[in-house]
Amino acid sequence: MQPSASQVTPQQERRPDGRAEERCIRCGATLTGAPLYAAWRVCPQCRYHYSIPARQRIERLVDPGSFREMSRRVAAIDPIDFRGQPYRERYFEEQRRSGLREAVITGGAALYGRRVVIAVVDFRFFAGTLGVAVGEKLAHGMEEAARQHAPLIAFVASSGPRLQEGVLSVLQMAKLTTARQRMRQARAPLVAVAVSPCTGSLYASLYSEADVCYAEPGALLGYAAMRAMEQAEGASLPENAHTAEWHLAHGLIDAVLDRERHRDALATFVELAGSPYRVTLTGPRQEPVRRQAVPEEAWGTVRLAREHTRPTAVDYIKRVTTAFVEFRGDRQSGDEPAVVAGLASLGGQPLMFVAQQRLAGEDGQHRPSPIGASGFRKAARAIRIASDLQLPVVTLVDSSGPDPRVAPEASGLGSAMALCLETLLAARTPTIACIIGEGGSEAAVAFAAADRVLMLENAIWDVIAPEEAAALLYRDPSRAGAAASSLRLTGSECRRLGVVDRIVSEPPGGAHQDVDAAARQLRGALLLALTELQGTPTRRLLDERQERYRQVGEATNPIRSSLERNWMRLRRWLRSLGLRVRRGRTAEDQEMPIP
Numbered sequence: 001m002q003p004s005a006s007q008v009t010p011q012q013e014r015r016p017d018g019r020a021e022e023r024c025i026r027c028g029a030t031l032t033g034a035p036l037y038a039a040w041r042v043c044p045q046c047r048y049h050y051s052i053p054a055r056q057r058i059e060r061l062v063d064p065g066s067f068r069e070m071s072r073r074v075a076a077i078d079p080i081d082f083r084g085q086p087y088r089e090r091y092f093e094e095q096r097r098s099g100l101r102e103a104v105i106t107g108g109a110a111l112y113g114r115r116v117v118i119a120v121v122d123f124r125f126f127a128g129t130l131g132v133a134v135g136e137k138l139a140h141g142m143e144e145a146a147r148q149h150a151p152l153i154a155f156v157a158s159s160g161p162r163l164q165e166g167v168l169s170v171l172q173m174a175k176l177t178t179a180r181q182r183m184r185q186a187r188a189p190l191v192a193v194a195v196s197p198c199t200g201s202l203y204a205s206l207y208s209e210a211d212v213c214y215a216e217p218g219a220l221l222g223y224a225a226m227r228a229m230e231q232a233e234g235a236s237l238p239e240n241a242h243t244a245e246w247h248l249a250h251g252l253i254d255a256v257l258d259r260e261r262h263r264d265a266l267a268t269f270v271e272l273a274g275s276p277y278r279v280t281l282t283g284p285r286q287e288p289v290r291r292q293a294v295p296e297e298a299w300g301t302v303r304l305a306r307e308h309t310r311p312t313a314v315d316y317i318k319r320v321t322t323a324f325v326e327f328r329g330d331r332q333s334g335d336e337p338a339v340v341a342g343l344a345s346l347g348g349q350p351l352m353f354v355a356q357q358r359l360a361g362e363d364g365q366h367r368p369s370p371i372g373a374s375g376f377r378k379a380a381r382a383i384r385i386a387s388d389l390q391l392p393v394v395t396l397v398d399s400s401g402p403d404p405r406v407a408p409e410a411s412g413l414g415s416a417m418a419l420c421l422e423t424l425l426a427a428r429t430p431t432i433a434c435i436i437g438e439g440g441s442e443a444a445v446a447f448a449a450a451d452r453v454l455m456l457e458n459a460i461w462d463v464i465a466p467e468e469a470a471a472l473l474y475r476d477p478s479r480a481g482a483a484a485s486s487l488r489l490t491g492s493e494c495r496r497l498g499v500v501d502r503i504v505s506e507p508p509g510g511a512h513q514d515v516d517a518a519a520r521q522l523r524g525a526l527l528l529a530l531t532e533l534q535g536t537p538t539r540r541l542l543d544e545r546q547e548r549y550r551q552v553g554e555a556t557n558p559i560r561s562s563l564e565r566n567w568m569r570l571r572r573w574l575r576s577l578g579l580r581v582r583r584g585r586t587a588e589d590q591e592m593p594i595p
Contacts, residue, residue: 010050024048040259049196049216049259054105054122057155061263062109062118069107071140076132080166087164091126098124102133103158106141111153112267114274117145120155121202123195129162130201135172138206142179146186151270154192156207159225160200173205180209184388189273191266193257194244196220211385212269212327213253215244222247251329251336251374269325272343272350273389279347281531299481301490302466304458305438308365309512311519313355313396314340316436319519320526321346324353327382329374333411336375338399341382343391347527352386354379355396356447358437368400368438372408376416376446380423387427392530395424395447398437400465420446425545430533432526434504435459436511451545452529453499455491456522457506461499462489499552502529 010022010031022031029045031037040060041050052060058067078087095101103125109118119141121128138154145152161169183190192210194203197220204223207213215221222229222242230237240246247253257265304310317324317340326342329335341354358366379395386393402413424431424446433450439461448461455461462484469483470476494500504525511518533541 054120066110123157128158131162139179157195158202251334298484320523330377334374339375351392356399370403372403373411373416376420401440
């Protein structure tokens with residue numbers, strides 16, 4: 001169990017020679033003289049993270065000499081004339097003891113040369129409580145980030161609101177949320193790191209409103225203090241409950257990061273979330289070369305799309321991007337492994353990947369997997385962040401469909417699917433979808449209703465699995481091949497129907513025969529689609545997207561409908577006479593039952 005918030009200093013012992021020695025309160029290891037502890041205050045043996053002063057944290061994070069403090073003199077001494085213990089006296093005592101003017105330090109800095117705003121809440125001052133001055137300094141830092149269109153990096157260590165400032169303390173949450181809205185309007189990203197402990201009003205506002213939430217290992221994390229939770233439960237909490245690791249397992253944060261990794265991890269996020277670079281086309285537009293293929297056979301394509309050695313979404317992401325910062329969880333109930341999302345760099349341009357990932361079964365083979373409610377919410381979260389930051393969205397589709405089990409249904413599967421689709425259609429940024437394997441019914445639509453839709457040569461897009469279709473239509477699942485042909489689920493058929501814009505070639509025999517070559521083809525097609533959409537005004541982008549999906553499918557006019565109905569009657573009559581009628585369709589089509 002994580003040591004309590006009051007146990008943030010090592011044990012002090014006297015060596016036989018009289019010199020003081022520090023030992024880890026968790027594992028007993030000697031800390032004196034350990035380079036890792038001296039630099040980062042991290043135990044080299046058990047990796048326990050001790051508290052670190054705010055200024056030392058800033059010094060370790062940003063470029064040397066680049067930090068410039070802001071709002072240094074902001075203060076709010078006894079704003080409600082607190083009548084209990086003399087607040088003013090204790091306030092000045094806290095300043096003398098900690099060397100801080102308030103519980104937060106904010107300022108501008110550079111991180112690997114990129115301009116950022118830093119806010120660090122220091123637990124040493126009034127246990128990092130949120131008061132009027134803390135709220136004002138944080139809000140000013142957030143507004144400065146919005147003004148500069150710069151990322152804000154916040155380190156949060158807090159025990160809740162400052163009770164000596166009454167309701168004014170709690171209302172700082174609204175102040176911070178208002179400032180966060182201004183950041184979103186300015187497309188300024190927010191990344192927050194939880195430092196133990198991170199609870200109460202700052203957890204429920206600044207930290208939880210971040211685009212990406214990280215936490216230090218073992219950090220005490222959550223709205224309620226551990227003592228309050230144990231009182232409410234009437235028992236001790238389970239091992240590791242209310243920790244960073246517990247939050248990660250429940251899809252509530254994106255990663256648990258060692259302190260040594262903060263600088264590089266935060267710099268990668270800052271680079272991808274705020275990069276000004278955009279890919280452009282400098283010469284004549286060239287379509288990716290597509291080899292001349294033999295006409296596809298539907299059932300054969302289905303088998304290739306489901307091939308267990310076929311590249312997964314992660315296989316493609318690793319090969320077509322040069323950097324990837326993964327997002328974890330839906331911030332509500334869990335982290336769906338069948339959905340992978342994160343910021344990436346494609347051709348030097350940052351964008352958001354949202355992908356359906358095949359999962360390995362008990363036999364170790366990867367197959368298209370169903371997606372639950374948390375997966376759709378996770379995708380919607382990533383798309384919303386991309387829209388806020390004006391970053392293009394690329395979705396990769398490869399799933400057997402929504403998860404039909406009871407648990408996902410009880411978690412709000414339908415509403416989560418609707419949220420994902422609505423968020424994608426409303427994104428104020430270019431969207432590109434590519435079906436890389438099996439496009440399974442509604443799960444595919446929720447990820448693929450984009451401005452440009454690509455489809456790998458041996459991928460499929462179905463309304464229902466061919467086996468299920470055969471069982472419904474023919475009462476015979478073994479006739480899945482006939483059903484596959486009738487469903488028009490191959491790439492060429494989908495393009496003929498107008499739902500796919502471009503077919504991307506695969507190596508002979510399928511993408512699994514040469515994954516690198518398949519990835520090169522996909523990368524070229526994505527870059528081409530990106531250059532086509534780049535620079536399109538947002539209003540036009542949304543209007544064209546709305547028109548595209550408003551016009552999906554061709555409704556039959558009344559005259560044609562009447563002719564079709566009479567033709568069906570004629571066919572039935574001719575069949576009753578023992579005559580076969582051909583109408584330019586395949587034999588499999590003719591075997592379809594007539595309503």
